[in-house]
Amino acid sequence: MTSAADPARTAEPLDAFREDRTYLGADHARNERRTWIVTGICAVTLVAQVIGGMMFHSMALTASGLHMAAHVAALLVASGAYALARRHAEDPRFAFGTGKIGYLAGFGNAVVLGITAILIAVESLQRLIAPEGVDYAAALPLAVAGLAVNLVCVWLLKPTHAAAGRHDHDGDLNLSAAHLHLSADAVVSVLAIAGLLAGARLGWRFADPLAGLVGAALVAQFALTLVRRASAALLDMNPSAELTADIRSRLEAEGERVIDLHLWRLGPGHHAAVAVVASDAPGSPEAYRARLKSVAGLSHVTVEVRGPDAHHDHHHGRGSV
Incomplete structure (x- = not known):
């Protein structure tokens, strides 16, 4: 990492x-x-x-x-x-x-x-x-x-x-x-x-x-x-409980835990998500972004990965993820 x-x-x-x-x-x-x-x-x-x-x-x-x-x-x-x-x-x-x-x-x-x-x-x-x-x-x-x-x-x-x-x-x-x-x-x-x-x-x-x-x-x-x-x-209210649940499910697919997740609209057909993922054996931010790649309308992603040593790793994504 x-x-x-x-x-x-x-x-x-x-x-x-x-x-x-x-x-x-x-x-x-x-x-x-x-x-x-x-x-x-x-x-x-x-x-x-x-x-x-x-x-x-x-x-x-x-x-x-x-x-x-x-x-x-x-x-x-x-x-x-x-x-x-x-x-x-x-x-x-x-x-x-x-x-x-x-x-x-x-x-x-x-x-x-x-x-x-x-x-x-x-x-x-x-x-x-x-x-x-x-x-x-x-x-x-x-x-x-x-x-x-x-x-x-x-x-x-x-x-x-x-x-x-x-x-x-x-x-x-x-x-x-x-x-x-x-x-x-x-x-x-x-x-x-x-x-x-x-x-x-x-x-x-x-x-x-x-x-x-x-x-x-x-x-x-x-x-x-x-x-x-x-x-x-x-007011950046959560636009979709369904989309939030989908993102959380994908990020926790291998036993990880999403400890913070924010979702809001950026414009017509575009959403942004900020997620903090914790795991005893964390993967790279790119790996978590890959899990969200097929999510329609998710245009900007920020993933923070936390391992057992509380090390923070930030990654800012673009466009289609």
């Missing part, structure tokens, strides 16, 4: 680590490109829905437009996060790369989405208390058009899982957040159409603002889900 002080053993791994600390998702370029395209589509739809809602006095249509406004803002943040992560991928100030910029964007978008839900709920309640006349015939076509646009955008931002490992449960959260926003908006659009139809066919003036209230509740639920997922990654 070679001491960590041996420069011949430490130079190569450290250089390799520097080369591999971007930790961007496998579909980063594709996701960035499609996010910009969807941003443009949603911006045009936003203008049409808000103007239509004001002209025809439809709360459901206005709610759909306000929700779309939140999507445009979210998509701008998501697109900017992709660009920022790519631009600073080799910046040495980021010790573990820029893979988490997308999680930060997702958290910010979730907060904005929650605020939007509150605004929609307040306005819908006001309309329930003091209903306004709605031009159902004019509002319905815009609501249907909004739904069609949402469905197209949801399809464009559909996440791919080609590069995701079996332990990587959330993939690219930045893209997932944008996709979730638009999926929610599609549901809100359906509610808007239902409210308008109920008002036009049955004369239920309360149906339109009620649809806005239900939509607000759904938006709030989506926002809460995003906050939880983004916070877990930003």
